[in-house]
Amino acid sequence: MIDLTVVDLSRLQFALTALYHFLFVPLTLGLGLLLAIMESVYVMTGREIWKRMTRFWGVLFGINFAMGVATGITMEFQFGTNWAYYSHYVGDIFGAPLAIEGLMAFFLESSFIGLFFFGWDRLSRLGHLMVTWLVAIGANLSALWILIANGWMQNPVGAVFNPETMRMEISSFSDVIFNPVAQAKFVHTVSAGYVTGAMFVLSVSAWYLIRGRERAFFRRSMTVAASFGLASALSVVVLGDESGYVATEHQQMKIASIESMWHTEPAPASFTVFGLPDTDTHSTDYALRVPWALGLIATRSTDERIPGITDLVDRADGRIRSGALAVDALATLRRNPDDEQARMTFEAHKEDLGYGLLLKRYTAEPSEATQAQIDKAARDLIPNVPVLFWTFRVMVGLGFFFIALFGVAFYLASRRRLERHPLFLRVALWSLPLPWIAAELGWIVAEYGRQPWAIEGILPTFLGASSVSAGQVVFSLGGFILFYTTLAIVDVYLMVRTIRRGPEGHRPPPAHGVAAAAGHA
Amino acid sequence: MFDYEVLRLIWWGLLGVLLIGFAIMDGFDLGVGMLFPFLGRNDNERRAFLETIEPVWDGNQVWFILGGGAVFAAWPPLYAVSFSGFYVAMFLVLAALILRPVGFVFRNKLPDARWRRTWDWALFVAGAVPTLVFGVAFGNLFLGVPFHFDESMRSFYTGGFFGLLTPFALLCGAVSLSMICLHGASYAALKTGEPMAGRAAGAARIAAPVFIGLFALAGFWLWAGVDGYVITGGADPAGASNPLLKSVVRAPGAWLENYGRAPVTVLFPLLAIAAAAVSALSVGRRAGVAFVASALTIAMTILTAGASLFPFLLPSSTVPTSSLTVWDASSSRTTLGIMLVAAVIFVPIVLAYTTWVFRVMRGAVTLEHVAHGGDNY
Numbered sequence: 001m002i003d004l005t006v007v008d009l010s011r012l013q014f015a016l017t018a019l020y021h022f023l024f025v026p027l028t029l030g031l032g033l034l035l036a037i038m039e040s041v042y043v044m045t046g047r048e049i050w051k052r053m054t055r056f057w058g059v060l061f062g063i064n065f066a067m068g069v070a071t072g073i074t075m076e077f078q079f080g081t082n083w084a085y086y087s088h089y090v091g092d093i094f095g096a097p098l099a100i101e102g103l104m105a106f107f108l109e110s111s112f113i114g115l116f117f118f119g120w121d122r123l124s125r126l127g128h129l130m131v132t133w134l135v136a137i138g139a140n141l142s143a144l145w146i147l148i149a150n151g152w153m154q155n156p157v158g159a160v161f162n163p164e165t166m167r168m169e170i171s172s173f174s175d176v177i178f179n180p181v182a183q184a185k186f187v188h189t190v191s192a193g194y195v196t197g198a199m200f201v202l203s204v205s206a207w208y209l210i211r212g213r214e215r216a217f218f219r220r221s222m223t224v225a226a227s228f229g230l231a232s233a234l235s236v237v238v239l240g241d242e243s244g245y246v247a248t249e250h251q252q253m254k255i256a257s258i259e260s261m262w263h264t265e266p267a268p269a270s271f272t273v274f275g276l277p278d279t280d281t282h283s284t285d286y287a288l289r290v291p292w293a294l295g296l297i298a299t300r301s302t303d304e305r306i307p308g309i310t311d312l313v314d315r316a317d318g319r320i321r322s323g324a325l326a327v328d329a330l331a332t333l334r335r336n337p338d339d340e341q342a343r344m345t346f347e348a349h350k351e352d353l354g355y356g357l358l359l360k361r362y363t364a365e366p367s368e369a370t371q372a373q374i375d376k377a378a379r380d381l382i383p384n385v386p387v388l389f390w391t392f393r394v395m396v397g398l399g400f401f402f403i404a405l406f407g408v409a410f411y412l413a414s415r416r417r418l419e420r421h422p423l424f425l426r427v428a429l430w431s432l433p434l435p436w437i438a439a440e441l442g443w444i445v446a447e448y449g450r451q452p453w454a455i456e457g458i459l460p461t462f463l464g465a466s467s468v469s470a471g472q473v474v475f476s477l478g479g480f481i482l483f484y485t486t487l488a489i490v491d492v493y494l495m496v497r498t499i500r501r502g503p504e505g506h507r508p509p510p511a512h513g514v515a516a517a518a519g520h521a
Numbered sequence: 522m523f524d525y526e527v528l529r530l531i532w533w534g535l536l537g538v539l540l541i542g543f544a545i546m547d548g549f550d551l552g553v554g555m556l557f558p559f560l561g562r563n564d565n566e567r568r569a570f571l572e573t574i575e576p577v578w579d580g581n582q583v584w585f586i587l588g589g590g591a592v593f594a595a596w597p598p599l600y601a602v603s604f605s606g607f608y609v610a611m612f613l614v615l616a617a618l619i620l621r622p623v624g625f626v627f628r629n630k631l632p633d634a635r636w637r638r639t640w641d642w643a644l645f646v647a648g649a650v651p652t653l654v655f656g657v658a659f660g661n662l663f664l665g666v667p668f669h670f671d672e673s674m675r676s677f678y679t680g681g682f683f684g685l686l687t688p689f690a691l692l693c694g695a696v697s698l699s700m701i702c703l704h705g706a707s708y709a710a711l712k713t714g715e716p717m718a719g720r721a722a723g724a725a726r727i728a729a730p731v732f733i734g735l736f737a738l739a740g741f742w743l744w745a746g747v748d749g750y751v752i753t754g755g756a757d758p759a760g761a762s763n764p765l766l767k768s769v770v771r772a773p774g775a776w777l778e779n780y781g782r783a784p785v786t787v788l789f790p791l792l793a794i795a796a797a798a799v800s801a802l803s804v805g806r807r808a809g810v811a812f813v814a815s816a817l818t819i820a821m822t823i824l825t826a827g828a829s830l831f832p833f834l835l836p837s838s839t840v841p842t843s844s845l846t847v848w849d850a851s852s853s854r855t856t857l858g859i860m861l862v863a864a865v866i867f868v869p870i871v872l873a874y875t876t877w878v879f880r881v882m883r884g885a886v887t888l889e890h891v892a893h894g895g896d897n898y
Contacts, residue, residue: 062898066626069579070619076589080604081611085675087604091597092852096860099590102583103867111580111871111878117897118576122881162853164761166674167597169853334672466605467677476612483616487623494630 004361007462009473010082013480015447017074019440020484024068026439029143029190030197030232031061032109032136036129037224043129053221054132055120056503057201060495062117067491069110071484082473086454086464092169093159093176094149101145109138143193144186151182154251154446156455161350163333168458184239185446191236192442195402196435198229202409203432204499206425209418217503222418226409233402240399251456254449256309257385258392259294260284263308268295274393277386282310309382316355316378320369323356325349328367354458361462380452388449391441398438405431526758526848528857532595533831533847535864539591541823543584545704545816546875550574550581552705554621554648555698558641560709560720565891567641568629570721572886573712575625575897580875582618594860598676598764598850599834606668606678607658610685614654620647626898648705649698656697659826660690663747663776665838670765679839689742696735700797700822703728704815707800711808714887722804725811729801733794736822740790743829749775750836756848764849769841776829786828793821 035054042050076098079087087095112134119128152159158175159168170176205222208214256262260277261269262284271293275284298306307315326349332342349356358377359366369377409428412418418425454461523531553574561567593600604611620643628640664687667680706728709721748771755767780787800814832847851857 059898062626063630066622069582070622073586073618074615076586076593077604077611077615079593080589080600081608082605084601084605087593087601088597088674088676091593091600092856095590095594095597095600095852096856096863099587099594099860100863100867102587102590103863103871106586107580107583107867107871108874110583111577111875113579114576115878115881119881162761164763165853166763170855170859173855173859331672466601466608467675468605468608472608475609479612479616483619487619490623490627494627497630 003465003470004462005470006468006473007465009470009477010465011461013082013473013477014078016477017071017078017480017484018447019443020488021068021071021075022439022443023436024064024071025143026193026196026435027064027200028061028068028139029193030195031057031064031200032139032197033194034197034201034224034228035061036133036136037228038221039129039132041224043125049217049220052503053217056217057221058116059498060200060204062113063491063494063498065113067487070487074480081476082466082468083454083464084466086459088167089459089464090156090159090168090455092167093152093156096170096173097145097149097152097176101142101149105138105141105145107138109135109142112138140190143190147186147189148177148179148182150446151179151185152176153453153455154185154450155179155181156458161353163330163346164337166334168455187239188236188442191232191239192435192439194232195229195236195406196439198225198232198406199402199431199435201225202229202406203429206428207499208502210422210425210429214503215419219418222409223413226406226413226418229402229406230410233399233406237396237399237403240396251450252307253309253312253381254383254388254445255298256307256312257383257388257449258445260287260385260389261294261306261308262310264305264311265308267305268292268299268302269306270294271297272389275389277389279385309385313378313381316381317374319352319355320358320374320377322349323352323354324359324366324369324374325356326353327356327359328365354453354455354460357463358452358460361460383449383451388445391444391448395438395441395445398434398441401431402435402438523858523861524759525854525857528854528861529758529847529851531861532851532857533827535861536591536596537823537827538868539584539588541820543588544701544819544823546581546584547578548652548701548704548819549708549812550578550705551648551652552701552703553709554644554705555652555702556705556709556721556724558645560717560724564634564637565888566717567637569713569717569886569888569891570709571625571628571644572891572897573709576882577878578621578625580878582621585618591860591864595852595857596834596845596850597852598674598762599845602668602676602678602845603658603666603835605676606666606680607685608678609682610654610658614651617647617650620644629898648701652697652701653694656694657685657690659697660687660693661685662826662830662833662835663693663743663749664689665750665771665836665841665844667839668835668837669840669843674765676843689739689747692735692739692742696732696739696822699728699732699735700819703732703797703800704812704819707804707808707811707815710804711812712885714885714889717888718808718885719805722808722811725804725815726801729797732797732818736790736793736797740825743776744774747776748773749778749829750833750841750844751775751778752832752846756832756846758848760848762849762851762853764843764845767842767844767846767849769836769844771841779828779831783828786824789821789825789828793818793825796821 035058038050038057039054042054112131115123115131116135119131123131157179158170158172160171162169201221202225205218205225208218259272260275262282270289270291272284273288273290275287277284295302295306326346329342329346329349332339333346356366358380359369359373362373362376363369405428408424412421412424450456452460454464553570557567557570561570624640624644624647628637668676668678670676703725706721706725710718710725713721750769751772753768753770796814796817800811800818803814804811833844834847834850835845837843
């Protein structure tokens, strides 16, 4: 049987390391592009201040980038170390985008990041600008491939199960790449990164303007952040709506849980702005509802119905029974590949194989499951409704706040009145952590809302874990917590120190000692 | 385009290319990382050593990331079994690889001497641990690893961390350490001014004979004291990837049989030794030649291991039938084909811009430069 302690510890470790990694990724995405924009202005206008801006924000980018690289390695390893059965089961599909990410994107940003820092005196202006753009493009391409991989977990298209190898295998790579869930997630996620980058520049600049230091430098920085941030904030909300739309087709349970919609409503469904989800009575207390809104957002129609949680659970009963037959037939086929009867049964029920596997939590032989066990497995399909309900609402609320804040910033910047509003500057300063909070909540909605599946409808999370001991996972989890906490303290300390010292604190090094090379080359 | 068998062979070759790419590219900065706390006598000297690798280590490390991704995509069972089986060892490698990026960037941010010394030792550990672990892991490939599959292809690893540290495996770890030290030293000799370059050359002259001795000893041990593995039937090079269909036995001396079948492969170990000798002999006068030679040493050492093990990827010592081989541990034909197309397009592009980056950063780092420079990052 599966050791559920190992599963829970592995999930906790994955969640912590992934959320920690994503503290650094959005800033890399957003700030990288802002650096490229600032340096473009420098190359076009030839004004030194824009070069100083690129270099100052570049130092902060570098500290953050190192943390992003360091914590990203953990993510790639962890599928193998802690989710070995997952890796075997879907590696044929899931591994490809990860490998292509390395080849096409991570190589690009990592090879040129060194030249960004060390190449100022060795490259022409245009040459260095190209390097900066390649770093930014590399980071964004990297996000694309990672989200293609993640999108496939949410909506596993283009793959079939092969009984001979006991795993999912690719049937259409283009379906995997052009997976609508992956596309929507990509634009939503990079937009969130841009908002984070813009907020970082906006807040740090506000800190300087409040103190009246380096005004020309930070007024310009803030203006760039305001316009870039407004466009990004609009995009993250609008395209977030797009990812809500596509999720309804593939992850009805996730949508129903986010909305705490226990029962199917007549179309078009209303949107619950506020309420207290009650998981025992299957109801939402004190609900404040906007008629029609959810139906319109989720289905783009007035007559399509959105199924509620209890109806989805009822529907699952049949799929679990059918899946149990598939699991049984598959076991027979593994023993005797020539058993035609078993092959026919398997072919007839293989679409529900994943649902049958849900029963493995309760019985080693899904075909002999009792009604009580089937009911339990069906109820497992409900994610944590109150958590999803609230994380989603806070995230969306923050999204609208970002639009407002950057809207005001943009208005003030275009009127050249940024410095005359100390209240605005203070709000901008204290808003610094908000994009990170929104981004982390977004991942909680996406991945916690995916439970109990590792791969939606195909592989339950608990089956994906490695056959390692709980002690091993405790060791690595403890190591990560200790290690990551130390690094976080050092990282924040260096960031704050660099910011406090300001643009003048960073002394650019002189040209490399090329002359000595002659003797050795 | 290609049939399944050919694709598997190509991907076995590409696995070698990635391993060699990683060991050569990341190898020199791991090597410099191991050596610089000893070769640099003051902060400026140590900074000079570090500055030879700072602009390029990040790109180099991607060879490793890519290696992991490629094993995941092309050899999923190998990825699943080895990463979960070597759990603690993998965590140690991971910790080291996390320390490196932050170490490079954070070290020079504060002038405090204790702060810098701490990061120096962190970078030393971060260079030595992966080098040692990879060598030990290779040693365990020859010995076989205690794992098996159940009917649903779930893998079970039945050994522990300390079981990996057998004398032969530790010898392979030492081979790896000496090889990477040689490579790092020849790179440092090429890329630093005096007095650092002279000291690096001295380190290379020590590392090379140590490597040659250990490498030869490992070869002798492999012949005399390590049982190899042989497929005795049931493997279908064009069949579905199901490792449970074949039969495998252990046989003394089996790891050397491939050299009899394809005598040209004997050149791999011979060239590894010869290249190490050339590297040591040329390092004082022609550092460029010494660096190419140490890179060749690495390539030939990995090819030696690959030629011995073929077609095994990961033999199982407890249930030999569960062993992973080139014929039964790959991803599907479609995935291998797609990944091949991606590799054919992007590997040359990567090599092209990597070359350009090294060209831009050409020249040696001198003390004079370091003394006037600030924190680059």
